[in-house]
Structure formats: C-alpha cells, structure tokens
Amino acid sequence: xxxxxxxxxxxxxxxxxxxxxxxxxxxxxxxxxxxxxxxxxxxxxxxxxxxxxxxxxxxxxxxxxxxxxxxxxxxxxxxxxxxxxxxxxxxxxxxxxxxxxxxxxxxxxxxxxxxxxxxxxxxxxxxxxxxxxxxxxxxxxxxxxxxxxxxxxxxxxxxxxxxxxxxxxxxxxxxxxxxxxxxxxxxxxxxxxxxxxxxxxxxxxxxxxxxxxxxxxxxxxxxxxxxxxxxxxxxxxxxxxxxxxxxxxxxxxxxxxxxxxxxxxxxxxxxxxxxxxxxxxxxxxxxxxxxxxxxxxxx
Amino acid sequence: xxxxxxxxxxxxxxxxxxxxxxxxxxxxxxxxxxxxxxxxxxxxxxxxxxxxxxxxxxxxxxxxxxxxxxxxxxxxxxxxxxxxxxxxxxxxxxxxxxxxxxxxxxxxxxxxxxxxxxxxxxxxxxxxxxxxxxxxxxxxxxxxxxxxxxxxxxxxxxxxxxxxxxxxxxxxxxxxxxxxxxxxxxxxxxxxxxxxxxxxxxxxxxxxxxxxxxxxxxxxxxxxxxxxxxxxxxxxxxxxxxxxxxxxxxxxxxxxxxxxxxxxxxxxxxxxxxxxxxxxxxxxxxxxxxxxxxxxxxx
Numbered sequence: 001x002x003x004x005x006x007x008x009x010x011x012x013x014x015x016x017x018x019x020x021x022x023x024x025x026x027x028x029x030x031x032x033x034x035x036x037x038x039x040x041x042x043x044x045x046x047x048x049x050x051x052x053x054x055x056x057x058x059x060x061x062x063x064x065x066x067x068x069x070x071x072x073x074x075x076x077x078x079x080x081x082x083x084x085x086x087x088x089x090x091x092x093x094x095x096x097x098x099x100x101x102x103x104x105x106x107x108x109x110x111x112x113x114x115x116x117x118x119x120x121x122x123x124x125x126x127x128x129x130x131x132x133x134x135x136x137x138x139x140x141x142x143x144x145x146x147x148x149x150x151x152x153x154x155x156x157x158x159x160x161x162x163x164x165x166x167x168x169x170x171x172x173x174x175x176x177x178x179x180x181x182x183x184x185x186x187x188x189x190x191x192x193x194x195x196x197x198x199x200x201x202x203x204x205x206x207x208x209x210x211x212x213x214x215x216x217x218x219x220x221x222x223x224x225x226x227x228x229x230x231x232x233x234x235x236x237x238x239x240x241x242x243x244x245x246x247x248x249x250x251x252x253x254x255x256x257x258x259x260x261x262x263x264x265x266x267x268x269x270x271x272x273x274x275x276x277x278x279x280x281x282x283x284x285x286x287x288x289x290x291x292x293x294x295x296x297x298x299x
Numbered sequence: 300x301x302x303x304x305x306x307x308x309x310x311x312x313x314x315x316x317x318x319x320x321x322x323x324x325x326x327x328x329x330x331x332x333x334x335x336x337x338x339x340x341x342x343x344x345x346x347x348x349x350x351x352x353x354x355x356x357x358x359x360x361x362x363x364x365x366x367x368x369x370x371x372x373x374x375x376x377x378x379x380x381x382x383x384x385x386x387x388x389x390x391x392x393x394x395x396x397x398x399x400x401x402x403x404x405x406x407x408x409x410x411x412x413x414x415x416x417x418x419x420x421x422x423x424x425x426x427x428x429x430x431x432x433x434x435x436x437x438x439x440x441x442x443x444x445x446x447x448x449x450x451x452x453x454x455x456x457x458x459x460x461x462x463x464x465x466x467x468x469x470x471x472x473x474x475x476x477x478x479x480x481x482x483x484x485x486x487x488x489x490x491x492x493x494x495x496x497x498x499x500x501x502x503x504x505x506x507x508x509x510x511x512x513x514x515x516x517x518x519x520x521x522x523x524x525x526x527x528x529x530x531x532x533x534x535x536x537x538x539x540x541x542x543x544x545x546x547x548x549x550x551x552x553x554x555x556x557x558x559x560x561x562x563x564x565x566x567x568x569x570x571x572x573x574x575x576x577x578x579x580x581x582x583x584x585x586x587x588x589x590x591x592x593x594x595x596x597x598x
Contacts, residue, residue: 192585205580212577278511281504286491286585293592 001156002026006062006081007072008034010124011096013132015070017045018164020054026066027058030077034129035059046127047134047163062088067156069093070118075101075261082109092153094118094142098246099261100180104268106145115145116153118166119175123243139165143172177221178229183262184217185210185233187247188283191257192290194248198241201234209279216277220270251290259287300455301325305361305380306371307333309423310395312431314369316344317463319353325365326357329376333428334358345426346433346462361387366455368392369417374400374560381408391452393417393441397545398560399479403567405444414444415452417465418474422542438464442471476520477528482561483516484509484532486546487582490556491589493547497540500533508578515576519569550589558586 001023005016008029016027020043027043029035038058045052062084068091073081075097082105085093094116095102106115123136142157144150150168157166169175186197189210193199200206214233218226250257263284270277300322304315307328315326319342326342328334337357344351361383367390372380374396381404384392393415394401405414422435441456443449449467456465468474485496488509492498499505513532517525549556562583569576 192588193581194584194588203580204575205577208575208577209581276503276507278504278507281502282492282508285493289491289493290589290592293589 001067001159002065004028004062004064004066004069005072006069007074007077008038008058008129009072009074010126010132011120011122012072013043013126013130014045014122014124014134014164015072015096016056017043017052017054017132018161020056021161022159023067025054025056026064027056028062029058029060031129032060037129041130044127044131045134046131047137065089065091067092068153071095071097073097074256074258075099076256076258078102078105082111085113086111088113090114092116092148095145096120096140097261098179098183098258099265100176101261101265101268103145103176104265114148116142116148116150117145117172117176118142119172119179121179122164123240134163137163139167141167141169141172141175143169177223178232180262180265181214181217181221181223181229182233182236183258184266184280185214186237187245187258188263188280188287189213190245191247191251192283192286194251196241196248197237197243197245201237212279213283216270216275216280217266220266220273220275220277220280247287257287257291259284259291263287300366300458301363303327303361303363303365303368304371305368306373306376307337307357307428308371308373309425309431310419310421311369311371312342312425312429313344313421313423313433313463314371314395315355316342316351316353316431317460319355320460321458322366324353324355325363326355327361328357328359330428331359336428340429343426343430344433345430346436364388364390366391367452370394370396372396373555373557374398375555375557377401377404381410384412385410387412389413391415391447394444395419395439396560397478397482397557398564399475400560400564400567402444402475403564413447415441415447415449416444416471416475417441418471418478420478421463433462436462438466440466440468440471440474442468476522477531479561479564480513480516480520480522480528481532481535482557483565483579484513485536486544486557487562487579487586488512489544490546490550491582491585493550495540495547496536496542496544500536511578512582515569515574515579516565519565519572519574519576519579546586556586556590558583558590562586 003019003023004026005012006028016025019025035058042053042055090112092114096118119141121138125133125135127133154168160166200210247257263280302318302322303325304311305327315324318324334357341352341354389411391413395417418440420437424432424434426432453467459465499509546556562579565579
C-alpha cells in the first residue's frame with residue numbers, strides 16, 4: 001500500500017520508519033534539507049538499544065493519492081496543512097495531533113476526505129532530521145472521526161510491526177480526553193517549574209497544584225471516575241519520573257509549545273460552559289509569558 | 300544634622316532629595332559614575348509635575364559618622380552593606396527594605412549600632428542615576444528594631460518636608476506585615492502574568508489566584524482581620540490599577556526581583572510552622588525560572 005506521512009518530527013519519523021517495513025512510504029517535510037537527508041540516508045530508528053535503518057522517499061509539498069495519509073504535525077501547524085490537503089483528491093486521512101483542539105478545526109473543515117483520529121501512546125524523541133529514538137513502546141489507538149467506513153482501514157492497519165500496533169477503537173474520544181487530562185496536569189506545571197515529571201508527586205506543594213489543575217479539567221470535560229483518573233495521572237508521573245515533559249523540552253529549546261492544543265482547548269470549553277478555571281487560566285497565561293521571553297519578542 | 304544614605308536607587312534618591320532640604324546629606328552609591336553624576340548635577344526630583352533640584356554629596360565606600368544612616372538598598376544587596384557597616388563606629392541606622400527577610404538578617408547581626416526599621420509607603424521611580432519621580436506621596440513609618448532609644452531620632456525626624464513625613468510607630472512590625480501581605484498578593488502574580496495591578500481584580504480567575512495567595516500568607520503570618528485585609532489588597536489594586544508592580548518592572552528590565560525578601564521569607568516561615576503553601580511555593584519557583592530565562596543563564 002502507499003502511505004503518505006505529513007511532518008518530519010518525532011512521530012512522523014517513527015511512523016515512517018515502522019510502516020515502511022510493509023508499505024511504500026512517502027514523508028512530506030517542511031524543509032527541503034530534511035527531505036534530502038531522508039532520501040540520502042534513510043530513517044534511523046533506535047529502540048531498546050538496537051538501531052535499524054528504513055528506506056523512505058521524502059519531499060516537500062503535499063501531492064498525490066495514497067491509500068492513507070497520516071498527519072503528524074503539531075497543532076499549531078495544522079491549519080496550513082489542512083489548506084494544502086483541501087487541494088488534493090479525496091482520500092483517507094488519519095490525524096495524530098496531541099490535545100483536542102484539532103477536533104474543532106476538523107469539525108469546521110469542509111472537505112470530502114475521509115477523516116480518522118488517532119491517539120499516540122508511544123514515547124519518541126527526534127534525534128536529528130533523519131533519526132528518532134523510540135523511548136516508550138505503546139500503541140496508536142484510532143477510530144473514524146464521523147461515520148467513515150473503517151473496514152478497509154482496519155485491514156490496511158493490520159499489516160504493522162509488533163512494536164507499532166494500530167488498534168481500532170470506537171471510544172477514541174474518551175482515549176483522547178484521558179490523554180488530554182494527563183497532558184494538562186503534567187505539561188504546564190513541569191514547564192513553568194522546570195522540573196521532571198516525578199517531582200510533581202514528590203513535592204507536596206506541586207502535587208497540590210496538579211490536583212487543582214486536574215479538578216478543573218475533570219469538571220470541564222465532564223469526566224466521571226475522578227479517583228481512577230487521578231490515580232492514573234499519579235502513576236504516569238511515577239512511570240515517567242525521570243522524563244522531561246514535551247512542553248518543558250519545548251520551553252528549554254525555545255520552541256513553540258502545544259499550549260493552545262492542550263490548555264487553550266480546555267479554556268475554550270470552560271468558557272462555553274461558564275466554568276471558572278483559575279489555575280488553567282493562570283498556567284495558560286504564564287506559559288505564554290515564558291514562551292515570549294524565550295523568543296525574545298517580549299517587550 | 301548629617302545624614303548618610305546608602306543606595307542610589309529610587310528610594311535612596313527620594314530620601315536624599317527631601318532630607319537635603321534640612322540636613323547635610325551624603326549618598327553612598329555602588330558605582331563611581333553615579334556618585335560623580337550626583338556631585339556634578341545634584342538630584343532632580345519630579346513630583347506632581349513640578350521639578351526641583353537638590354544638592355548632595357555622593358561617594359562610593361561607606362565611611363564616617365552620621366547622626367543617622369539610612370540603608371535603602373534592596374534585600375539581595377543587604378548582606379554586603381551589613382559587612383561594610385560592621386567596620387564603622389557605633390551609630391544610628393534606619394533600614395528601609397521591602398519584605399521582612401531583612402529582619403532575620405538583622406536579628407543575627409552582632410553589632411553595637413542602634414537599629415531602626417522603616418516602612419516606605421511612597422511611590423517612586425528612578426528615572427536616571429540622578430533623577431527620581433515621586434509618583435505617590437505617602438509617609439515613612441519607623442520604629443526601633445529592639446529597645447533602642449527613640450527620643451533623639453523622633454526629634455531629628457521632625458525636621459522633614461511636608462511631602463516626606465517620617466512617622467514614629469511602635470507597631471512597625473504590623474505595618475511591615477501588612478505591606479508584605481499586599482506585596483505577596485500583587486507582585487508575583489503581576490510578574491508571572493505580565494499584567495498591570497488592576498487586572499488582578501478585573502479578571503475573576505486572576506482574583507481567585509490572588510485570594511489563594513492571600514489565604515496562605517494570612518495563615519503563615521497568623522494575621523486576624525482577614526476580611527479587612529482582603530478588602531485592603533483589593534483597594535490597593537484599584538488605586539494602582541494602571542501601575543506595573545515593581546516585580547513586573549524588574550522582570551521586564553531583566554533585573555533581579557525581590558522574590559527572596561517577599562515570597563522566600565514567607566516560605567521559610569511556612570516551613571518552620573509546617574504549613575503547606577502550594578501557591579506561594581509555585582509562584583516562588585516559577586518566578587525563579589522566569590528570572591533565569593531573563594538573564595539567559597538558564598540551561
């Protein structure tokens with residue numbers, strides 16, 4: 001099958017590296033240098049200390065018809081990708097963004113494409129323009145965005161390597177919400193406090209602040225099972241205690257964070273329901289201040 | 300009378316400018332250029348749109364005997380000043396620091412000097428090395444640190460201009476605590492959120508966070524009259540709605556903030572009493588992160 005992967009970040013490279021074992025993969029990158037590097041040297045993937053190299057074609061500019069297109073760009077680059085996709089013939093497109101803000105954009109997108117949503121539960125870190133570390137083996141859970149047919153997709157996505165399972169679920173919304181909840185509890189705090197994930201539960205003051213954020217998010221999302229979900233968040237802090245969250249990494253490296261996709265989305269939902277979310281409002285604004293300091297565009 | 304003023308910041312220049320109307324004033328600055336500038340051009344003070352110029356002698360290196368020495372440096376420069384003062388003959392010294400951290404340092408200071416504490420309720424902004432804006436006319440309330448005699452000081456401090464009253468109080472500790480409470484509610488939040496004082500009460504989420512900080516500070520300081528004090532804080536936000544807090548100004552200008560004197564002091568007191576203060580802990584740490592970003596020494 002022919003699979004197109006849009007975006008050459010950690011998740012884009014991870015998908016390309018695994019899926020190229022059974023499929024013809026084309027990677028669409030933003031920068032020409034990255035496309036050339038992938039075409040010359042292939043994609044290097046390191047997992048459990050072992051390294052392997054996969055061949056993939058790469059190019060800039062999204063064109064062609066594929067059995068499946070996978071969009072891996074971050075939310076703050078999604079809109080430009082949607083504009084490009086609008087010019088393509090009708091095909092299947094799987095969206096792998098973090099947070100839930102992209103659902104609102106897809107809802108408003110007038111398109112004939114068949115849309116699918118996926119939730120990535122892998123850990124991955126981009127090492128260079130052609131190399132990715134698979135730091136945590138998980139799965140990708142996916143489902144149809146509206147009422148798209150899933151039979152062909154299910155068949156297609158059975159042919160994947162053992163360390164890169166693609167699991168169909170009709171409860172993807174719930175999976176996405178729980179991942180968002182974890183993200184909104186861990187990411188902003190670790191970025192603002194400049195601490196690793198584990199410190200959020202070893203420092204009682206930080207844990208209290210995380211609990212405040214959790215309660216606001218639970219009420220905005222209207223999620224039941226509050227105790228189970230809080231235990232889930234704590235267990236993720238334990239399992240990833242030595243990790244720097246993606247948002248902390250973004251701040252340290254001076255990159256734009258996924259603030260809008262994560263906190264921004266929840267604040268929009270809060271406003272629509274007239275729910276006051278002071279801690280999330282505070283995190284959102286002070287992250288914005290910290291980001292602007294970073295890029296030196298602040299005053 | 301001979302008055303020595305240590306520090307050439309906004310409060311140092313303000314004191315020198317007013318007190319030189321009735322007394323001989325020597326200003327001790329850190330940098331030689333500032334001393335030279337003051338010696339050449341005097342000190343320019345602007346108040347209610349009018350400008351006047353006062354003559355004062357300035358120099359680096361603290362020496363001599365004075366009827367009164369006034370220490371106006373910020374808390375994070377206090378220790379080096381105390382070391383210099385230790386070498387001087389016994390005299391009266393008035394300390395005008397913000398926050399309350401300096402009380403702990405003075406408590407531990409083995410000295411024969413007579414120590415007095417003052418609380419500055421003026422608004423002042425340093426315009427240049429020899430110019431200060433008196434943006435808000437208040438008073439300085441002062442008292443004896445331990446059991447120092449106050450008769451001579453009271454007599455001395457009667458001879459001051461109308462816009463620069465020095466008022467004796469034996470309740471200076473209470474005055475200092477209430478000022479600290481206001482500072483800890485307004486300063487960290489405005490600095491982290493990059494907003495003017497008024498926004499802390501026009502945005503309900505920010506007001507909620509200020510209330511959280513207020514409650515923690517009230518409990519650490521063991522202050523009664525919680526409603527009156529909260530109303531007092533809100534009224535200060537109203538009166539100074541268009542102002543940038545000093546901590547926000549420090550962050551914007553890349554200067555060290557008075558974090559340690561204000562939040563740091565309260566957190567030490569909280570720890571000693573085993574009180575959990577999650578919001579103040581969070582403010583303290585994220586201010587530290589923001590300060591370090593500022594000076595580019597962060598990672």
